[in-house]
Amino acid sequence: MSPPGSGDHRDRSVTDRRTVAGVVLLTILGLAIRLYDLGGRVFHWDEGRVGYWTLRYAETGHFEYEPIIHGPFLRIVNGALFGVLPPTDASARLVVALVGGILPLGALLFRAHLDRLEVVTLAAFLSLNPLLVYYSRFMRNDVLVGAFAFLALGFVVRALDTRQVRHLYAGSALLALSLSTKANTILYVLCFLGAGALLVDHRLARVVRRDGLRSTAVDWAQACWRGLVAVAGDRHPVGVLLSHVVGIGVVFLAIIVFFYAPRPDLYRAIGSPEAWSGVLHEATVGSVRELVDLWIKGDMQDNPYLTYLGHELETIAHAAAVTAVLAVVGFIVDGHVRGRDRVPAGRNRAFVAFAAYWGIASLIGYPAATDINAPWSAVHIVLPATIPAAVGLAYVLRECRAAIAIDDSTAGSPTIHVPEPGSAAIVLLIALTATGGLLAPTATYWNSTNSDHTAVVQWAQPHNDASETIADIEAIASHHGDGTDVLFVGADVDSRDDTFYVADESDADEMYAPGGWNDRLPLPWYLERSDARVDSISADADREEALADAPPVVIVHADARGEVEPHLDGYRVREHQLRLWNFRIAFFLEEDALRAARSGE
Structure with a gap:
């Protein structure tokens, strides 16, 4: 015969293993x-x-x-x-x-x-x-x-x-x-x-x-x-x-x-x-x-402050509404509500209260502490909220299980119940997918660069349609011979003077790059990894003279495309947004250089 309590210990061990699983x-x-x-x-x-x-x-x-x-x-x-x-x-x-x-x-x-x-x-x-x-x-x-x-x-x-x-x-x-x-x-x-x-x-x-x-x-x-x-x-x-x-x-x-x-x-x-x-x-x-x-x-x-706070709340409403609502439920439930399934009334656990206070402090503090109005700062509010939200969701699942249970032994009816933690992961996946599809549409576009999804996608995100052009530029730079591979043409557009222009390209080797270098982002990452030789001309430069012997890739703001295009015969031009909106760029790629790069010559 097993000693008293050995079965309880074994059941608890199995349950703990299911939790870990x-x-x-x-x-x-x-x-x-x-x-x-x-x-x-x-x-x-x-x-x-x-x-x-x-x-x-x-x-x-x-x-x-x-x-x-x-x-x-x-x-x-x-x-x-x-x-x-x-x-x-x-x-x-x-x-x-x-x-x-x-x-x-x-x-x-x-x-x-x-x-x-x-x-x-x-x-x-x-x-x-x-x-x-x-x-x-x-x-x-x-x-x-x-x-x-x-x-x-x-x-x-x-x-x-x-x-x-x-x-x-x-x-x-x-x-x-x-x-x-x-x-x-x-x-x-x-x-x-x-x-x-x-x-x-x-x-x-x-x-x-x-x-x-x-x-x-x-x-x-x-x-x-x-x-x-x-x-x-x-x-x-x-x-x-x-x-x-x-x-x-x-x-x-x-x-x-x-x-x-x-x-x-x-x-x-x-x-x-x-x-x-x-x-x-x-x-x-x-x-x-x-x-x-x-x-x-x-x-x-x-x-x-109020503008930034409003943006945090908007981000949470679009990307973490389920988390936020269940966090409130969990905080209230843990302190005041008697649950089913032998859950005691008002456990009032210090850790759950701690997480709730932490989340509230983050919601109040981050709009004042952050330097840019961006959705990524809401990450620091959502993290603590997941703890009371977990309590809230567990409570809802238990209440649902109790509500749908059919336990009529005299009639021989079956019992329907929500499974224990190991299997509950499947239930959670279904529940969160369903609610996420309704209240958090970002769940379906983890690679999105869509300008309609600005609650989560920060404004300085280029559109994905630029990826093919960037790949072509890298290929051209890798196969091109001597001389400049990529030329940025400065332009006075978009409330900026000399967009893209840098007087000395070597200055960008260190942090705090000067001039219009930041307007080029994220292109410097792609150009650097392909060892592209980069140069730029200012908005005041003579276009005809500067482009008389143009390199295989020329980049200019779309508003100044007309100033460049007449001097670039034999080039294919494409336009892409390098932000979610209002920063459209024209890429001129030399046809011969592109064919050579694609063929591996």
């Missing part, structure tokens, strides 16, 4: 969605500039932190990746897609605070939310900073749950990785601290009213000390804890220095110990100074 299934699904046709969308302007300077770093080995393009993570990691894989649109986005794809596994870190079905529903939101999917397929830092901070929080929570200090090392490393991607990590930490302070205040006020301030303070101090002793696991807990604090700090600092230290100074310091002080200073104090000069002393946050 459900999370893993959703993670695999999320990875597949993110990796499918990853290079199918033309690079965005932001992707183009970071990609260009990543190629420059990979070629020269020179790197210095520039806060205007955020943290160094992508340039350092992709610079190394391009030594293994060719620099394609897909490979450049690969790291972001992988991090966004494995994020649903992080739901398991909160299993002590969420029930089994809630863990699976959390994984479902992290895997399938249209906004998280779209920007996981985008070479930008927002999903990276959010995912790393989310996982760092998970490991800290896991350390508190298990009293195992190794989780704090993992949390420290992930927080440092988050900071290496973008300074938004500071906002995450502030939101964590603020949400935690609200929880402590609520619980402290409740206990103080019951037990008195002095008794409460003594009890909390003793409880904290017992927890620290349990973590230390030694007769000298203070010394052990201090050693762990130092170790955790060293892990954090080592990652920060690795990413923020200038190159090649970092590599020189490995063989020259006397150089370490300068490298450490530049990686820490110097980086902070650069960040403060740009984002604090500058005017990067000088924006109309």
Whole structure:
């Protein structure tokens, strides 16, 4: 005979395995969605500039932190990746897609605070939310900073749950990785601290009213000390804890220095110990100074708050309506509503409240903190909302199961029920696909560059019809002989002086490229990876003289096409939008050069 309770333990183990299986299934699904046709969308302007300077770093080995393009993570990691894989649109986005794809596994870190079905529903939101999917397929830092901070929080929570200090090392490393991607990590930490302070205040006020301030303070101090002793696991807990604090700090600092230290100074310091002080200073104090000069002393946050807030709400309404509605449901349910299936009334879990406060703080704070009105900032609001939304969806599923159950044993009627967490992933997929199709149309166009989809697609996204022309330009540059491959013709259009013109093309080798170089984005990424030789002429240049011996590719703003076309006999011309709207470009491709490139001559 089995000992008492052995069957319960076995059932619980099976259920836990099903929970893990459900999370893993959703993670695999999320990875597949993110990796499918990853290079199918033309690079965005932001992707183009970071990609260009990543190629420059990979070629020269020179790197210095520039806060205007955020943290160094992508340039350092992709610079190394391009030594293994060719620099394609897909490979450049690969790291972001992988991090966004494995994020649903992080739901398991909160299993002590969420029930089994809630863990699976959390994984479902992290895997399938249209906004998280779209920007996981985008070479930008927002999903990276959010995912790393989310996982760092998970490991800290896991350390508190298990009293195992190794989780704090993992949390420290992930927080440092988050900071290496973008300074938004500071906002995450502030939101964590603020949400935690609200929880402590609520619980402290409740206990103080019951037990008195002095008794409460003594009890909390003793409880904290017992927890620290349990973590230390030694007769000298203070010394052990201090050693762990130092170790955790060293892990954090080592990652920060690795990413923020200038190159090649970092590599020189490995063989020259006397150089370490300068490298450490530049990686820490110097980086902070650069960040403060740009984002604090500058005017990067000088924006109309209500306009930006309205845009955040519009993005959430289009790309995360299901998440937002269920987050409200989950927050209310967890505090006040008795559910079915043996779920107690008003669990009022600290972790669910913490996530709700974190999400509210992000919604209030990001419109003030962000420098550009862009949908990617809503990623940082959706991430915390997935936790109460998971609670809300689990509650709805349980209520649906109870509502459709047919249990009439006397009549011999069958019982219909929603399956347990392992199979619930299938139910969740059907439910989220259905609601996503109605309320979040972005779920169907993860590669979209459609100007009608501006709730998620940022305005500096070129249209995908330019991809064939870009491929032809790269082929021409690769096969063309000596001389300039691509000539940009400046023009005074679109409220800009000398669009495309750069007086000295070599100036674009470093960050903060001058003149009209930014108007060319994302083309510099494609031209650099094909080793194209690029030049430009100003709007004041004599067109006839400048184009007398034109290179095989000439690019001009569409409004100035008529000034160029008469001088380019034997060229095929195509026009494409290099933004969602109002920035149409004319590409002139020499017919003979194009035929030669296509035939491989």
